Amino acid sequence: MPELIAPAVERYDAWREAHLEWGPGRHEDGFGLRPCDEVDSPDGFAAWVARLTRQPGPAGPADADRCTYRWIVAHERVLGGIALRHDRDEHAQWAGHLGFGIRPSARGRGLASWALGRMLDEARALGRDRLLVVCATGNVASARTIERCGGVFEGIGETRFGPTRRYRITLYG
Numbered sequence: 001m002p003e004l005i006a007p008a009v010e011r012y013d014a015w016r017e018a019h020l021e022w023g024p025g026r027h028e029d030g031f032g033l034r035p036c037d038e039v040d041s042p043d044g045f046a047a048w049v050a051r052l053t054r055q056p057g058p059a060g061p062a063d064a065d066r067c068t069y070r071w072i073v074a075h076e077r078v079l080g081g082i083a084l085r086h087d088r089d090e091h092a093q094w095a096g097h098l099g100f101g102i103r104p105s106a107r108g109r110g111l112a113s114w115a116l117g118r119m120l121d122e123a124r125a126l127g128r129d130r131l132l133v134v135c136a137t138g139n140v141a142s143a144r145t146i147e148r149c150g151g152v153f154e155g156i157g158e159t160r161f162g163p164t165r166r167y168r169i170t171l172y173g
Contacts (some may be wrong), residue, residue, distance in 0.1 A: 002114065006053060006070065009042075010043050014076055016039075016040075017078070020040065029081070029083075029101035030069075030099045030101045033048075037051075066085070070083075077106075080100065080112065082119050096133045096134040097133065098133045100145075115150050123171055128171055130169065130170050150169045
């Protein structure tokens with residue numbers, strides 16, 4: 001049975017295995033990777049995990065992401081990641097409030113739908129009533145996942161990474 005867990009330095013080897021399976025490029029949605037993140041060394045990985053898990057506000061640094069990151073883990077293997085962006089800012093308006101990715105060898109098992117459903121519960125707990133979720137226009141699997149989880153297609157949008165399908169998910173108490 002999969003679990004959603006917070007990013008943890010203890011999972012370096014398992015995360016790195018998943019990262020290597022994806023190969024180079026910007027495509028690991030849900031992990032919060034930035035071009036400046038150096039995740040190939042234990043120290044760089046630890047710094048990245050620290051950024052993902054620190055909280056903004058009075059108890060944490062002002063530059064912390066307002067985002068909840070979770071890894072999808074089963075049998076000690078990192079199978080994917082999912083992120084819930086808390087803000088309604090410009091970034092969320094093009095990237096969406098939820099981002100997710102499943103490593104290639106774990107696709108087709110319903111993991112993304114399962115994880116998305118769990119993160120909708122977290123969004124409700126934050127008091128959110130509507131979320132924007134986007135995927136690349138050619139990503140049929142993600143579009144189906146979003147639709148299965150209640151996403152209603154709103155149209156095609158343009159981002160710096162190309163055209164995206166835009167969905168709204170309405171949450172009820």
